[in-house]
Amino acid sequence: METRSTSGGQRRGGRGARERILQAAATLFYEEGIHATGVARLVETAGVSTRTFYQHFPTKTALVEEYLRGYEAGLARRIEQKLTREGLTPRDQLLALFTMVAEASSGPAGGPSNRGCPLHNAAVEAAGQMPDIRALVQGNKEGIIRQLTDIAAQAGAADPERLGRQLAVLLEGATAMSTSLDSSRPRQDALDAARLLIELSLPKPQPTP
């Protein structure tokens, strides 16, 4: 048994209040919004006392940040898995990112609704305030653009930066329009459009050189 007497990290004992809080946050913040979700509702859903909540998170904002970092990490992991599956060509890697958001809810876990990207939503809700959250979202989106640009370069795009930024706009539009329309269709439309843009910006794949 791992009585983590060794490495630092979680204390022994406890029955995972922290994880339950983060799980509740992921669900409620995403489904009902951050401002609309009060601490009372969070602790009720997590099955945790208010005291325990504040022993794990100094403020609600701290929980929001950890919720976003958790989503970011999970997303990065899912992308990594998708891309490193048996040798996809760079071109197919680009498309794989679009099929990812097209065929699944873009949210955490298996959320069924069209609630868009948690990071973008947080940026909208943060508005002028909460500079840390704005910075976190901004950094993430810049990372997405960089990733797309890198793959576009590997695919041999004439202007990989341009293609990367264009695809990023399509990706953001897919989830945002899904929210506005409350429909999953825009995510499919984005995939279609991405196919065209990629086709247009990449050199023709030689069938047999």
Place this chain on the structure above:
Amino acid sequence: METRSTSGGQRRGGRGARERILQAAATLFYEEGIHATGVARLVETAGVSTRTFYQHFPTKTALVEEYLRGYEAGLARRIEQKLTREGLTPRDQLLALFTMVAEASSGPAGGPSNRGCPLHNAAVEAAGQMPDIRALVQGNKEGIIRQLTDIAAQAGAADPERLGRQLAVLLEGATAMSTSLDSSRPRQDALDAARLLIELSLPKPQPTP
């Protein structure tokens, strides 16, 4: 009894408290968010007493709806003006919609910030609740898609519905990514991408038939 013996419309007298409230709402809801803007802040900014506020709007939500309808109307008017200017071809009309959001803040008045589309933002903030607002946003976006589809059809697109929906996703992505990145660049990227998609989906314009 109501003495308005003459024509309906604005009442005589009064010094425009209602307009000031709507103006304050447009600024504050857009710049700082709907949930984050309290009634106290609104009446302070509008230079209006709380009493007067509630004589014009039964609830804050009612003001939100009128704010959104007002934005919607202004947007429709701006689009109308852009499109009916001296004979633009349908193809150029499509592009004109993208230059509109590319070269200006997409918000109301001359707002300088990258705060995205007020309607989409409201949908994000409304989350699960506020079904009236969700419906309003949804209706507007469907209208945008219809408008794009109509113009695409006039331009002779092979599949105008498809092009219309793809361009709508690009448009939504432009403003949404502007929010997430806090930059105006995505709106330019969307214009670039739209050019390509339009070029690809429309028959070649015959220089001299």
Place this chain on the structure above:
DNA sequence: CAAGAAGTATAGCGATCACTTTACTTTGGC
């Protein structure tokens, strides 16, 4: 001028917000 609509100022309503405090119980390794 009188009337009345439109406005102001301000106090207060109950509810909810994020957060704290006090007092007690469970749990698990030594």
Place this chain on the structure above:
DNA sequence: GCCAAAGTAAAGTGATCGCTATACTTCTTG
């Protein structure tokens, strides 16, 4: 079996929420 960490329950903090109530002051106009 002891003890400290991790947990629970529940009352209470002040602040702010959306909204109402009371009382008074302009303005415009028939």
